[in-house]
Amino acid sequence: MTINFPRPARIRQITQESRLVRTFVLDTAMPGAEPGQFVMLWLPGVDEKPMSVAVPAPLTLTVTRIGPFSTALHQAREGTQVGVRGPYGHGFTLEPDRPALLVAGGCGVPPIYFLACRAVERGVSVTVALGAQRAGDMVYDDRFRDLGVELLLATDDGSLGHQGYVTDLAAQRARQFPQPPTIYACGPEPMLAALLRLCQQQGWAGQFSVERYIKCGFGICGQCALDGLLVCQDGPVLTVEQLARAQDFGRFSRSATGRRMPIR
Amino acid sequence: MTINFPRPARIRQITQESRLVRTFVLDTAMPGAEPGQFVMLWLPGVDEKPMSVAVPAPLTLTVTRIGPFSTALHQAREGTQVGVRGPYGHGFTLEPDRPALLVAGGCGVPPIYFLACRAVERGVSVTVALGAQRAGDMVYDDRFRDLGVELLLATDDGSLGHQGYVTDLAAQRARQFPQPPTIYACGPEPMLAALLRLCQQQGWAGQFSVERYIKCGFGICGQCALDGLLVCQDGPVLTVEQLARAQDFGRFSRSATGRRMPIR
């Protein structure tokens, strides 16, 4: 059972992935975690934030420096004590009978990597499309290469792989599949919104990992509401059908107060 | 595990055993109870008192009318709601390799009956000696007869069985055993004290069920102290060795305040 209380752990290893991204390996594990699930990572005296599981054992999290919490975490050293609770939420469900296209952008890459690992373990062949602004921002690409999956890369400036949006690259590849694919995606909401439209147009299945402001993580505070859905429990991975009914998806998020805020 | 909280139950059947003694069969069971263990029987709005398990399933208790609680219980009807918690304490340990002599007087008879049942189940042959003031006070004698065990009866006035103390009757019979017996006993403390002296003189083993004022039943309140022993946990069944070291045994009991009071 999920324990809704931070378990002390220490940072065992830190890797710089790119200018703003570091990976933290902890001296603990999240056995039973599914790809797409997240943990609440606590920095005592600082804050606690949701982080997707990249590897469940030893628990590995990849964090983009973006604000106070992630900056403090980037300042942590090997040996720093943190707390983790979870795993939380509803993860990806691999559909083994359909071609699988995994699409990730930004800090959406780690959970997609976990899903790709799971697919390889299960003998499901997958195609992965990763997007970044430029070559220097691309993370995890060699890990995917080591997995031996088909890998497509896109950058906004063309400095690595295809130039343009990863969504376009993904769409192009998916049309070549012999059968309608399932799109598994994680990344910025505008990217997910574009993929939703694509899935709706093409009649493809899709499971997208969505971010909302998470406070409790276990369905108590209501802070993570996306329409009638609780992202911390019903999500973060939601289906194309669920998202199509969610009027706020791609349009409005919620701040720490709970106020609706336009996205972008 | 023992649940230290009264579980509601109803009285299903009431039998008059003698002028002052009634047996109450409840609509619940105490699975796992051992002979010699007791329950706390609660009469809501009245009081709660320790009662030895006579039969664990359905839970059967035999109660002597002696004061306010037992009088209120005797006024109960079939269907009356009570509460039970337990089983509590350390019961009898049957030693199958030695002749077993079971001795009971007064309200000590029911746990001895439970022990006799257990012995018969296990194929251990036992001799039972029961004492009462007069024939009309003798309880459970037909139950023992139905069990098919050797049964010796003693009354003070000789109106049933041997005239005199059950302890003397028991001593006499025990001396005929081919091997030194184990005495299992439950009854008034003077009776137990006499048996203790007998065991000490003869070098016989013995396990005696002792009464002390019980409040909590689970080793918290200290009320049931017999020297350094807690009767509710270490007892009620104590060995001859334990009792020989207990200076208060046979001499002092404790009241509801915890004050030491001379016995008889």
Place this chain on the structure above:
Amino acid sequence: MSELDLSVNLCGVRLPNPTVLASGILGLTHKVMVRVAKSGAGAVTTKSISRAPRDGYHSPVVLQWNGGLINAVGLSNPGVEVMIEEIRAAKEKLAPLGVPIIASIFADTIYDFGAIARYVSDARPDLIEVNISCPNIDDEYSRMFAGDPYVSAQVTHRVKRSTDLPVLVKLSPNVTDIVKIALAVEEAGADGITAVNSLGPGLILDVESCRPVLAHGTGGISGPALRPIAVRCVRDICRAVKIPVLAVGGVTTGRDVVEMLLVGATAVGIGSAVALRGSEVFATVCRELETYMTNHGYENLDAFRGRATAIAF
């Protein structure tokens, strides 16, 4: 079973069953509140609403320990302007279901309680609940309103003069004499009392980092650990006042609902149990309540409400 009537009249408002979503649990957005109502709640309460938006404290704001939850959310909410829209939207969907909505309000001055009550009344919630008892704001407001009978009465007065809706005043268990406060708010015109808010505050440390596990430090205790205290408070209040009591604190099972009704509660709030049994807890608890009623031959809640208080103890 279909013969059983679980409905409740709370200050003139009909609830289809006695279970109420407690304030601060999921009650931030209308769609989620409607979902909770559809999953079986007899009424829903909004998160406590302040005039201005509040971010609340850093995280963790709520955690689970073996006695229930500990929380210091810091009364985060998007402010009354946003929340009245949520209430309006919720009411539209809830009215056809027959499930009332309770608007919980709080403020940092007696005066502001009136202002916000007036503001919230525009959205026509079915009841207003006045939260004067949050245990986590002491440092901010220097003391809790519910700690003082005079101040509690003043707040009640002010709110009553600012709205035509029935008003519940929510009390704290963290006082030496809760009955005194209950009598004061009844006297001041409260239509009902909600008892109780969370207990404490309490403090749990992470002994490795020597830090409190909640970012705020201390937090209110709720859930099973609070239940016996809440039952005693509700019993004491029900004995003393004539107005109805919405009993909150640790209620997790149908048995716990029965216990609150037996000591005289009119309806029963459920908060932390949502973490323990999911949002289906309302329907589940009602089924358990029905089983109790069937076993005892009760057809409605009046048949046994207050029965334990009738027995002198």
Place this chain on the structure above:
Amino acid sequence: MSELDLSVNLCGVRLPNPTVLASGILGLTHKVMVRVAKSGAGAVTTKSISRAPRDGYHSPVVLQWNGGLINAVGLSNPGVEVMIEEIRAAKEKLAPLGVPIIASIFADTIYDFGAIARYVSDARPDLIEVNISCPNIDDEYSRMFAGDPYVSAQVTHRVKRSTDLPVLVKLSPNVTDIVKIALAVEEAGADGITAVNSLGPGLILDVESCRPVLAHGTGGISGPALRPIAVRCVRDICRAVKIPVLAVGGVTTGRDVVEMLLVGATAVGIGSAVALRGSEVFATVCRELETYMTNHGYENLDAFRGRATAIAF
């Protein structure tokens, strides 16, 4: 491990380890107290002693629920004349073990607190603990002494003038501001503070009979459910006063002892955990404490006592 020093100085009295048998648990007779000391307690406290013998309430007087214990024993005890003999006998056996004995006293008037303190001092316990905080005597004495700073100080004064032994005053968590009471008793001359007595009172019903499960009706809550409240009280008191604090409330594991020490406690009482982990709990908890110390490289308790209060929160 043998290098670790668990010893504690409580108001000038040395305890071999910080665990103390709390008052009301097993502390009625000298042989049982000696047994508890031999099973690892660093000190033992007697059941609270009154002038005259007290039967206490009818049973049940103490039960276990999922949060810990609930009790209304009614301060049963054989009275001071009997208890001083028990203390004398206990002290004779405890002194060679290096385990001090704390005599807990209570009375129903300020004046009697002095008389009983004088009486008890004859038996030379190592410390006196003044119980002004039992939550179960409200109806009898109309209020709890520990609810009022002035009355608490008066009792402290009176006891201090009646004995040369160090005096601990035991406070209640059931007050709106425990720091105020702590400051008052410190000012009045208390050598230390015991915090806290049980919480509430609480009330648990048997919903079948509609009766409270305790014969007395309500009862004090102790054990795990009380712990976060007790930790907060101890933290608040340790920040405010200079005298040592004996922390009591829900301590069940070595981790819990550490938590109390981190917020500044000098020693740690254990009561309800005896029901949960047996009387071996003292030795077990000390082993767990040693493991923590070894992991963190601490050689004695001063190395980390108060560490959490040093970090501002």
